[in-house]
Amino acid sequence: MAPDILLSELILRSVRETAAFGAALAPALQAGDVILLEGDVGAGKTHLARAIIRARLAAAGKEEEDIPSPTFTLVQTYDAGSCEIWHADLYRVGDPAECYELGLPDAFDTAVCLVEWPEALAEARPENALVLHLEMLPEAGSRRLRARGPEARWAGPVARARRLAGPDTASPGK
Numbered sequence: 001m002a003p004d005i006l007l008s009e010l011i012l013r014s015v016r017e018t019a020a021f022g023a024a025l026a027p028a029l030q031a032g033d034v035i036l037l038e039g040d041v042g043a044g045k046t047h048l049a050r051a052i053i054r055a056r057l058a059a060a061g062k063e064e065e066d067i068p069s070p071t072f073t074l075v076q077t078y079d080a081g082s083c084e085i086w087h088a089d090l091y092r093v094g095d096p097a098e099c100y101e102l103g104l105p106d107a108f109d110t111a112v113c114l115v116e117w118p119e120a121l122a123e124a125r126p127e128n129a130l131v132l133h134l135e136m137l138p139e140a141g142s143r144r145l146r147a148r149g150p151e152a153r154w155a156g157p158v159a160r161a162r163r164l165a166g167p168d169t170a171s172p173g174k
């Protein structure tokens, strides 16, 4: 497996900046793309996923719908016109076999998939995924975002999202 490359590291100083990053990344996503959302409880994985989903639904001309956290349902799916979006939360999944029962590996090929707590995927973890790791910082409302993944697919979309998302000052050069 190719080593994960650190594509970008930035500080998101508010919920608004996190949402802006998600909305700016959303247009680049196409069927077959997988985003793995890592980070502790409350780090902002669902907040970021919601922003991506909301942006894609809006682009598809869909009325804004409720976007619940998949904490209990494990998977929520959305019809975003050109593609389906799967939003999964695998926190409660103990056995990787459950990921197959949920249909995730198939969806990785056919939909845009956003997966919180992807550790449960084990062998089913796709190699070409974009990994977004969120970390809580001591300053209230701030998160560090680290983006890793194959450069050929993800360097462009991540750089563009970063540029559009606003006045970030962290880690010059990255």
Ligand SMILES: Nc1ncnc2c1ncn2[C@@H]1O[C@H](COP(=O)(O)OP(=O)(O)OP(=O)(O)O)[C@@H](O)[C@H]1O
Pocket: 012, 013, 014, 015, 016, 018, 039, 040, 041, 042, 043, 044, 045, 046, 047, 048, 069, 089, 116, 140, 141, 142, 143
């Ligand atoms: N910069 C920020 N980005 C994202 N969320 C933030 C930020 N600052 C504060 N928050 C708050 O942190 C919380 C993040 O909750 P969220 O449900 O997105 O976390 P999560 O990582 O999905 O947690 P879980 O592991 O329980 O699924 C929200 O209450 C949100 O308002």
Ligand SMILES: [Mg+2]
Pocket: 045, 046, 047, 069, 089, 116
């Ligand atoms: Mg969550």
